[in-house]
Each structure stands twice: as C-alpha cells, then as structure tokens.
Amino acid sequence: QSALTQPASVSGSPGQSITISCTGTSSDVGGYNYVSWYQQHPGKAPKLMIYDVSNRPSGVSNRFSGSKSGNTASLTISGLQAEDEADYYCSSYTSSTTLVFGGGTKLTVL
Amino acid sequence: EVQLLESGGGLVQPGGSLRLSCAASGFTFSSYALSWVRQAPGKGLEWVSGISSSGAGTDYADSVKGRFTISRDNSKNTLYLQMNSLRAEDTAIYYCAKGFYNSGWHRFDYWGQGTLVTVSS
Numbered sequence: 466q467s468a469l470t471q472p473a474s475v476s477g478s479p480g481q482s483i484t485i486s487c488t489g490t491s492s493d494v495g496g497y498n499y500v501s502w503y504q505q506h507p508g509k510a511p512k513l514m515i516y517d518v519s520n521r522p523s524g525v526s527n528r529f530s531g532s533k534s535g536n537t538a539s540l541t542i543s544g545l546q547a548e549d550e551a552d553y554y555c556s557s558y559t560s561s562t563t564l565v566f567g568g569g570t571k572l573t574v575l
Numbered sequence: 576e577v578q579l580l581e582s583g584g585g586l587v588q589p590g591g592s593l594r595l596s597c598a599a600s601g602f603t604f605s606s607y608a609l610s611w612v613r614q615a616p617g618k619g620l621e622w623v624s625g626i627s628s629s630g631a632g633t634d635y636a637d638s639v640k641g642r643f644t645i646s647r648d649n650s651k652n653t654l655y656l657q658m659n660s661l662r663a664e665d666t667a668i669y670y671c672a673k674g675f676y677n678s679g680w681h682r683f684d685y686w687g688q689g690t691l692v693t694v695s696s
Contacts, residue, residue: 468619501682503620510670510686511612511620522684554620558681562634564610564622 469494469555469567476573482543485570487555488536493565495536499558502531502540505569506551514553515540542572550574577601577685579671584690591661591694597654597671597687605629605649608674610683611656613667613692623669624656625680632678639665661694668692 470488477483487494487502494500500518503511513522515531518538528543538557542549555567583595597609610625624635624645633645644657654671668691672683 497681499681505620510688511683512686513682513684516675516682516684556620556622556682558679563636564625564680566612566620566622569619 467565469557469565471553471555471567471570473568474571474573476575477542477545478575479545479547481545482541483545483572484542485540485553485555485572487538487540487557487567489538489557489565490536492560493557494533494538496560497558498533500531500533500538501556502529503554503556504549504551505554511554545574547574577673579673579685579687581669581671581687581690584669584692586693586695587661588696589662589694592657592659593661593692595656595658595669595690595692597656599652599654599671599673602673604652606677608632608676608678608680609647609654610672610674610680611645611654612670612672612683612686613665614670614689615664615667618667621667622680625674626654627679628677634680658692661692663694666692666694 502515505511519531580598611623626645642660668689670689671687673685
C-alpha cells in the first residue's frame with residue numbers, strides 16, 4: 466500500500482488560511498469517508514484534528530476543517546496562529562482493511 | 576483521563592526480537608480496538624497493526640506481516656506487540672493508539688508518547 470501524497474511543506478502568515486491536500490486512489494481516499502488528519506508538534510505524539518473527512522473532535526478549534534473530492538482530501542486551517550506550526554498527516558482506511566498515512570506536510574507560520 | 580503508556584523499546588541486533596507493551600487507563604479497555612503506529616527518525620507515520628476489542632480480529636501492514644504479532648490482555652488493560660526477525664528499517668518510535676469503536680482502525684482519538692526501538696549491530 467503506497468503512502469498518500471501530501472505536499473512536503475506549506476506556509477502562511479498569521480490570520481491567513483492555508484489548505485493541505487492529500488491524494489490517494491479509489492482504493493483508499495476515494496472509496497471511503499474514513500479520512501483523518503493529525504497534527505504533530507516536534508517530539509510529541511500525533512493529535513487527531515479531523516476524522517471521517519470533515520468531523521472535528523471535541524476541543525479542536527473550528528478553524529480546522531476538512532473536505533474531500535474524488536481521490537483527494539483537504540485540510541483547511543483558517544485564521545492561522547503561531548501554535549498551528551507543526552507537521553500534519555492525513556490517513557485513510559483502505560480496501561485491504563489496513564490504514565495508510567500520507568507522507569506529512571510541514572506547516573510554517575511566517 | 577485516557578492514558579496510554581508504552582514500554583519495552585530499546586536497542587536490539589538485526590534478526591533479534593523485542594516485545595512492546597502499552598498499559599492503558601481511563602477508559603473501558605475491553606471495549607475498544609487498538610493499533611500500533613510507528614515513526615522512523617525524521618520520517619512520517621506508518622500504521623503497523625491493529626486488534627479488535629476482543630482480540631479476535633487482527634491486521635498487519637505488509638511490511639511486518641509474518642514477523643510481528645499483536646495481542647492484548649483485557650484483564651490487564653495491556654496491549655502487546657511481539658516483534659521478531661527485526662531489521663534496520665524497523666527502527667522507529669512505536670506508538671500505541673486507541674480507536675473509536677470495538678473494531679476497525681479508521682482513526683485514533685488517543686495516542687501514547689511512544690517507545691523507541693533501535694535495530695542495529
């Protein structure tokens with residue numbers, strides 16, 4: 466199972482919005498509404514930010530939103546803040562009943 | 576408060592074995608599926624294996640199938656990962672992660688802090 470494709474890096478200024486894409490195939494992203502997004506700060510464990518494409522866990526800011534079109538899912542962060550600077554990973558359930566992650570995207574807040 | 580505490584990591588020679596443990600608290604352990612996810616130094620996340628709440632259902636990534644075995648002891652609230660025939664490419668931080676329901680590894684709402692496994696001679 467190949468990793469999902471994410472941009473290596475994205476950046477934005479405080480207050481701006483950014484979008485991170487996550488591209489897979491019809492056997493994963495396109496075939497199921499089981500896309501999740503995780504935030505990981507250096508030296509820390511990942512934190513769930515979005516699940517099932519567009520759902521936010523309790524306690525996660527509504528500045529974070531998710532969507533999907535075809536084989537590509539997206540994470541949008543609006544009103545960028547300094548503490549949003551982190552690595553972001555998407556994941557998707559697959560037709561092989563396994564889970565696949567994206568390669569990760571480093572978000573820099575300028 | 577949900578807590579997941581991994582242990583058992585360390586330095587092991589290629590071809591060797593290691594058993595990781597994940598002690599859980601703060602939730603009804605026997606009601607949730609669990610997984611192991613690893614992260615090689617400076618690299619991304621890789622799902623390794625998952626197990627259903629009862630232990631009857633398991634699944635593995637192709638990269639570890641036949642070498643790793645996941646199990647759980649619901650009486651001890653502990654998850655395990657037996658790792659055999661270890662390779663240099665298995666070097667990573669291994670995280671224990673809790674699923675939403677009693678089966679499936681679609682998403683994880685809680686993660687442990689991880690335990691480092693280093694495979695080197």
